Amino acid sequence: MDYEVVIGLEIHSELKTKSKIFCGCKNEFGGEPNTKCCPICLGMPGVLPKLNKKALEYAIKAGIAMNCKISRFSKMDRKNFFYPDMPKAYQISQYDLPICYDGYVDIEVNGEKKRIGIERIHLEEDAGKLMHDPFGQGSLIDHNRCGVPLIEIVTCPDVRSAEEARILFETIKTILEYTEVSDCQMQEGSLRADVNLSVRPRGQKEFGVRTEMKNLNSLRAVQRAAEAEAKRQIAVIEKGGQVIQETRRWDDNKGESFSMRGKEEAMDYRYFPEPDLVPIVVDDAWLNEIKASIPELPLSRKERYVNELGIPPYDAGLITMNKKLADIFEEAYKVCGNPKLASNWIMTDILRRINEQGDSVLDSLNGAKFGQILLFLEKGEITQASAKQALDTFLETGEEPESIINRLGLKVQRDENLVLAAVKDVIEKNPQAIADFKAGKTKAFGFLMGQTMAALKGKGDPAQVKKILEEQLNAAINE
Amino acid sequence: MSILNKTIKETSELLRARKIGVVELTREYIKKIEKDNENINCYITVCEKEALDAAEKAQKLIDEGEASPLCGIPAGIKDNICTEGIRTTCASKMLENFIPPYSATVVEKLLGQGAVVLGKLNMDEFAMGGSSENSIFGPVRNPWDNTRVAGGSSGGSAAAVSANMACFTLGSDTGGSIRQPASFCGVVGLKPTYGLVSRYGLVAFASSLDQIGPLAKDVTDCAIILNAIAGFDPMDSTSVNKEYEDYTQDLEKGVQGIRIGLPKEFFDIGLDDDVKEAVLNAVRQLEALGGKAYEVGLPSIKHSVPAYYIISSSEASANLARYDGIRYGYRSSKARDISELYRLSRGEGFGREVKRRILLGTYALSSGYHDELYKKALKVRRMIFNDFNNAFENCDVIAAPSYPVASFKIGENIQEPLKMYLGDIYTAGVNLAGLPGLVVPCGRDKNGMPIGIQLIGKAFSEKLLLRVGYALEKAVGTFRPGEGN
Amino acid sequence: MGIDIETIKKIANLAAISFEENELEGFARDFDLIIGYMEQLSKIDTGDIKPMEHVLPVQNVFREDEDTNQNNRDELIKCAPVSENGCYIVPSVVES
Ligand SMILES: [Mg+2]
């Protein structure tokens, strides 16, 4: 039978505020256990929370970027459950009035645009971290992450394949990076996704029984987990069995998921309004202020690059997936005046550098300086090879491009006498190549061209070298 | 007359006139506590050393002439209000050894004024109860009759003032916990408007109802203390940012033309004759001074007890969930896994009444009962709030009993939780509506036990309440145990 | 309705509180009486009255995003009944 996969994501993203959501403790990954804590985030007796305004604004910003409606009246609620790294035994979250609701994001699957609904985005606090004690019998608790502001993004079950799930996750990640509300460091757990998945015979209207896989922390894991879970569910049904509604844990090393037993009873979270925090009212002025702080988002940028700058869709998509890269592109093309030149360089040279050295390369790559190097190239004042060399030096030293080019003498050599002398020298030293050329082997021309350029230490203007070489070769043939 | 009998105002004058030093005064109080606490049991912890250090500092301030009215005044703090470095037990095994590394905002404020904290006062465990019998440190005894309760949950706070074991005290009031013991012990007690006094550092029972307030020997003292503790606190989102008021001003303005509302529902069945007579007599005294009494209606007030118990217990079930034996407090030594750590630490660390309330709240919030109980209670809360608003269209203050009877015998009601709950009928509605309530002694019952009248005001009308209370106090006098009044 | 021992056990489990077997009966009895009384609420006609979560007409109380971190781990962890190297300790929690 043919099955359809139905997927919805729940994405938790930590917000990159300076301080935690309800206290002044530092919001920063890592550090010695329990050193970024105070009586408030430890939930000690008698203390009270106070809502971080920036955290709320970041949630609203993410919501606007995902085309959500923003609740003009909202509140915080208590979600009750016991867990050792949750000190109050309730999480301050949002229940029936999430700050953002009814939105969507557009994703691109195989060149086609697809719209995925965003059911809600709500604001809540993160929990701490449990660690196994290598020496003792117990587990150790580190509360440094307790009270870090989080948004939970709940998508509609509009996703129809594991690949779409990965693309959706990546698209949302990109939006969060563009709006600068989260640093999306998945290896640090600041962005993680739960995959809710069910299957149904194609054509059936009702959803099948769904399972939930928690805390997937890479794009690859989302896709693989979804693929494996769809396969598993189909196999269960094919064997005449029934899928059980449950939470499963994905083991990315084994490539399998496991049922999380021990939750025999459904959780009863006993939500109720947080009495220690007052209602949140968002007026037009505030909303507009937040709206104005949102930059152009990836999809719109991509469309602009394709339609206005003539960049191929594939290249534009790749560049805009990474905000830093897209920002570098924007600056570089504005300085050098040639968007295609800039995008070609990014697609080849810069992507190669990222592959070799990782994303950190982008931190030392200033878009405007990069553009200056490209401008020298564009004006024919340096060669392609010199441009690469200048970029290498720039990334190493941060020196001004003009000073690099002068210091290394990278400017193109145009002195006709010097070029002529080099050409003549090459012709004299390579009688075999001349013979080959005479015999009609065009390959020989390329060889002679290379030899001449090398003699000019790479600084010759290829067009000029070619012209003079041709003239001299013709003269030689006619001799 | 002993120095210990004096009010804040009188004591402060003696301190400034150098008739007594702060250290000497503090020693007098500590001596008194050493002598009588065994009997009254109002102190859980006495911090002699800290008190004497504070006394020396206060004396310096007085010598420098910079003294506030509370400077050098010995005070007691209810043991659910956090005091840095001094254990704060909530009268519970759960927090028996808890020494907070921070102080409540009110404590900071008192210390900032130079007050001398003598110690921490006994109470019902986690402020849950109306008799101060639910304490692992044993019941508080009423200074007027040691076989009777001091009321609760701020029983220690009321008894300490009444027995001259502190010049004034702080209590907390969630459903009557300042007003009822004030009435039982014959002292003045004020539950301020919700939001007037910071809750930061008050161990939460029911966050939307809790409020810290003063217990004192007279109305003037109450006003002096309120001046010190009221006001916006950036640490408490529910504390109100409003202009400073001097509550001691206008006390003597009298009650000419003041409209006094008498809710007919409050003088119906279930009210002890002596209490009814004492309260109505007090109203007549106010009328004699120029006040005008009117009957008003609070039609929904009869539902205040169930609404109060559902809301307060629901909030408590969450507020007390943090006591899990991990970060602070009691931890069972028998636990073999995490689930047992929770269940045994909480099962062994909480007393019976606390467990009952947690279960009640858990039940009221659980799926299936959430709408029928919790949400319904919130609706009833609004009805009661509206009732008071309507009543205040026809009056300036409401006069009411504080409790259906004067103090009862220790052990008399403790086996009947529902009966205890029903006693909150005159006080709990005031918390549900967030209003201020002032209790002023106004008479005694046939057993000689004091009775206090409760004056209820509009939100933030403390000034008027204190003024009416002051007029009444001048008319009926103050009440001290062992003095034949 | 009638609260029985099973109901008490269920709620106690949700509230993470242990009870001695012999306590349960008394608790169930009291609880039955109390809940029976509280249930008068469900009979009240509240019409279109909205639930009242806050009595104060206060909204939008925030703190600014300022890092006021003070590391007093050693002082705070002193409150813990058990700790080790700056960490709080619980019996082993393993996710199956
Ligand atoms: Mg969540």
Ligand SMILES: [Zn+2]
């Ligand atoms: Zn903190």
